[in-house]
Amino acid sequence: MCDSDAxxxxxxxxxxxxxxxDLEFAAEACGCSALCATNVKQALRHLENGxxxxxxxxxxxxxxxxxxxxxxxxxxxxxxxxxxxSGDLDxxxxxxxxxxxxxxxxxxxxxxxxxxxMNQVGRKCA
Numbered sequence: 001m002c003d004s005d006a007x008x009x010x011x012x013x014x015x016x017x018x019x020x021x022d023l024e025f026a027a028e029a030c031g032c033s034a035l036c037a038t039n040v041k042q043a044l045r046h047l048e049n050g051x052x053x054x055x056x057x058x059x060x061x062x063x064x065x066x067x068x069x070x071x072x073x074x075x076x077x078x079x080x081x082x083x084x085x086s087g088d089l090d091x092x093x094x095x096x097x098x099x100x101x102x103x104x105x106x107x108x109x110x111x112x113x114x115x116x117x118m119n120q121v122g123r124k125c126a
Contacts (some may be wrong), residue, residue, distance in 0.1 A: 008032035010117060011056040013043045013071055014085070015063050022110035023057060030114050030125035038062075043071040047078070055117045056082030058101075072099050081120035085113055 010027045014020040015038050024034040035053065037043035039062055047053060056075050058068035068084070075082045084099065087106030102120075104113055115125045 008121075008123065009035050009053045010114070011035045011037070011043060011046055011053045011058075011071075011075075011080075011082075013037045013040075013056065013062070013068055014059040015039065015061075016059070019059075019106075019110070023113060026110040026114040026125075029111070030118055030123075032114075032118075037071075040066055040068070040070050043068075044074060047071075047074055053078075053080055054123075055121050056080060057113060057117050058082055058084055060084050060086035069099065072101065076100075081117075083113070083117050083120065 008031060010032045012020060012023045012027065012034050014023060020036055020038065024036055027034040035046040037046055056071070058072055060068055062068060072082060082101055084101050084103045085106060085108065086103065102116065104116060118125050
């Protein structure tokens with residue numbers, strides 16, 4: 001399902017498979033294709049090869065000491081809006097403060113997360 005050709009690509013960076021799948025389905029229900037990544041390397045590869053990303057949804061903590069910060073900085077460099085989605089805010093205060101993005105704490109309904117991301121680009125989901 002990920003990586004289909006559609007006018008609106010949403011970059012999803014999430015290390016939890018079930019959350020990623022829920023976000024993917026919500027993005028597709030909103031009429032967008034999902035470019036799914038479970039780590040920074042995959043997300044950056046999608047930005048290089050995956051088509052015109054309109055918006056990103058980034059899990060802050062990706063495990064093994066990895067955060068979404070490199071991906072967030074690349075999205076900022078490209079002028080692509082994104083939102084942060086995180087469940088462990090105490091450990092991530094520094095990363096979250098360093099990024100200029102809306103934060104949606106976990107747990108959150110996937111439709112709400114995608115709707116919030118789409119609002120960043122002026123698109124409404126049904």
